Amino acid sequence: MPKVSELFFKTAIVFLILGIAAGLQMAISGDHSAFPAHAHINLLGWVTSAIFGGYYALNPQKAARRIAMIHYWLYTAGVVIMLPALYVMLQGNPAIEPVVAGGSLIVAAAVLIFAFVVFSPETARSVSGVPSPSR
Known part of the structure; x- marks a missing residue:
């Protein structure tokens, strides 16, 4: 599996755990004011990261490009900045x-x-139909 796929999948699992924790915190406290943050953690963190990982796993030539790793780090940084701040704001x-x-x-x-x-x-x-090595 391409490295970027593995990183996206591992990050997705971390966000799944955080999303479940946020949901449990709301349920235990009875305060559901942060439900949009809970939904964003699950959608942007868990689901979207897993979809990105799946795409790169199915497209290893594209996963091998430097831009794929830039995508991973930029997306993850944005989510890590946005979601806790959204939770606090709400x-x-x-x-x-x-x-x-x-x-x-x-x-x-x-x-x-x-x-x-x-x-x-x-x-x-290549002429044989076999992909040429990635750059």
Whole structure:
């Protein structure tokens, strides 16, 4: 499995654990004011990271490109900045909203990089039909 796939899958599991913990905290406290943050942890952290990992696992030529690792680090940094700040903001701290916005912009940039990866052509194939080595 490509390294970027493994990193996305491992990161997804961490976010799954955090999403479950946030859900349990809300259930135990009876305060569900942070449910949008819980949903974002699960969707952006767990589901989307796992989908990215799956895409790269199915496209090892694209996973071998440097831009794939840039995508991983930028996306993960954006989610790590955005989600805790969103959780804190929803707990009644609106002053942290600029941090949420900054993290969101980083996530958006990473998604655009992923779109570039998806829409970019694969590396050239040799005459035999076997993929040529990645750069």
